[in-house]
Amino acid sequence: MTSKRARQWGWDVLGLALCVVIVFPVYWMVTTAFKPDADVNTTTPVWVPTRWTLGHFREAISGFDHPHFWSSVINSLIVVSITVALSMVLAFLAAVALAKFRFTGREVFIVLIIGIQMLPQVGLIIPLYIVLRNYHLTANDKVLFGLTLTYMTFVLPFCVWTLRGFLAGIPKELEEAAMVDGSSRIGAFTRILLPLVAPGLVATSVFAFITVWNEYIFANVLLQDQSKQTLTVWLSFFSGSARNTDWGALMAASTLTAVPVVVFFLLIQRKIAFGLTSGAVKG
Amino acid sequence: MLKPIFLILTSLSIIWDFGVFTQPFLLIGAAKQTTSNYLMAVYLFEEGYARSDYGRGAAISILMLLIVAILSFFYVRRMIRYGDVR
Numbered sequence: 001m002t003s004k005r006a007r008q009w010g011w012d013v014l015g016l017a018l019c020v021v022i023v024f025p026v027y028w029m030v031t032t033a034f035k036p037d038a039d040v041n042t043t044t045p046v047w048v049p050t051r052w053t054l055g056h057f058r059e060a061i062s063g064f065d066h067p068h069f070w071s072s073v074i075n076s077l078i079v080v081s082i083t084v085a086l087s088m089v090l091a092f093l094a095a096v097a098l099a100k101f102r103f104t105g106r107e108v109f110i111v112l113i114i115g116i117q118m119l120p121q122v123g124l125i126i127p128l129y130i131v132l133r134n135y136h137l138t139a140n141d142k143v144l145f146g147l148t149l150t151y152m153t154f155v156l157p158f159c160v161w162t163l164r165g166f167l168a169g170i171p172k173e174l175e176e177a178a179m180v181d182g183s184s185r186i187g188a189f190t191r192i193l194l195p196l197v198a199p200g201l202v203a204t205s206v207f208a209f210i211t212v213w214n215e216y217i218f219a220n221v222l223l224q225d226q227s228k229q230t231l232t233v234w235l236s237f238f239s240g241s242a243r244n245t246d247w248g249a250l251m252a253a254s255t256l257t258a259v260p261v262v263v264f265f266l267l268i269q270r271k272i273a274f275g276l277t278s279g280a281v282k283g
Numbered sequence: 284m285l286k287p288i289f290l291i292l293t294s295l296s297i298i299w300d301f302g303v304f305t306q307p308f309l310l311i312g313a314a315k316q317t318t319s320n321y322l323m324a325v326y327l328f329e330e331g332y333a334r335s336d337y338g339r340g341a342a343i344s345i346l347m348l349l350i351v352a353i354l355s356f357f358y359v360r361r362m363i364r365y366g367d368v369r
Contacts, residue, residue, distance in 0.1 A: 111359060114298075114355075114359055115348070115352070117298055117299070118298055118301075118302075118347075118348050118351040118352055118355070119302075119344065119347075119348055120301075120302035120304070120323070120324050120327060120344055120347050120348075121302060121304065121324075122302070122304045122324045122327050122328050122331075123327055123331070123340060123341065123343070123344030123347070124344075125332070126331075126332070126337065216305050217304065217305060236309075239309075
């Protein structure tokens with residue numbers, strides 16, 4: 001009994017340590033954003049801040065050195081919403097085809113989708129840039145659309161991939177039962193399949209949202225004009241050389257960048273409920 | 284019950300983390316990248332773009348693709364069959 005309890009304690013401590021390792025960077029980012037400069041630049045770290053200030057946030061949002069905060073937010077929102085909406089529609093249709101129908105070249109298609117994710121993104125910067133330039137999508141007025149297309153190239157395969165997993169988990173018999181009872185194929189699709197795969201759609205869109213929101217490399221390459229930059233590019237201007245980085249403002253800006261993702265996730269995670277279909281088919 | 288999920292997560296983790304670029308590049312700093320702390324993606328960037336040797340960069344990309352393809356062979360084989368049994 002005691003050895004069992006000791007083992008339980010061991011696992012608890014391990015879990016707690018893991019939790020601390022994961023949570024601490026976030027804690028440090030948020031507290032540094034609120035600490036006054038005197039507490040940020042010290043040789044003895046201030047673990048628990050006692051003095052609070054909003055000055056860093058003021059500096060980050062409307063400071064003279066870092067303009068374009070609001071335009072960056074708007075650009076990020078435009079790119080993210082278009083990418084997520086388009087790729088969810090396209091990915092869902094593609095995933096239905098892959099999960100529910102048998103056709104020639106289906107296996108090749110699946111291997112291609114997973115193979116695309118194996119290509120290093122860094123290696124695709126120049127080819128994608130040349131393609132976009134040939135279609136004049138790097139021009140300043142169309143570059144956000146070009147960026148959206150770029151993001152679709154790697155968000156879409158992932159979405160197809162995950163949604164296919166969710167769709168394959170829904171028993172075929174449910175659709176068949178609806179059609180036996182006189183529903184058309186489209187009726188079975190919208191009334192049976194769509195509601196059942198809704199948690200999968202939500203989970204996949206959350207992932208797509210986070211990926212696009214945090215993407216930096218392509219945004220940095222494509223967006224030359226500061227008025228067109230996304231939040232991650234805006235954020236990168238905060239880190240200068242090690243001696244003159246304004247750490248407080250950098251952390252305040254990082255916090256501001258992270259907040260929308262966290263809020264979005266909190267709003268939507270209640271809707272991610274699984275196991276709706278478990279037990280729907282007897283035997 | 285959890286075994287297939289572990290398999291999927293491990294394989295996807297291998298696929299994604301093999302090509303990790305942003306974090307090492309930003310944390311170590313572009314100027315301090317040396318051959319001793321290269322990762323594949325950083326190596327690709329340095330050879331392909333920093334030294335403008337595009338052919339070599341493309342070759343490194345293909346090699347990375349092959350390595351990940353070998354590492355995730357079992358996962359892909361299993362995933363192709365996944366869903367077919369139903």
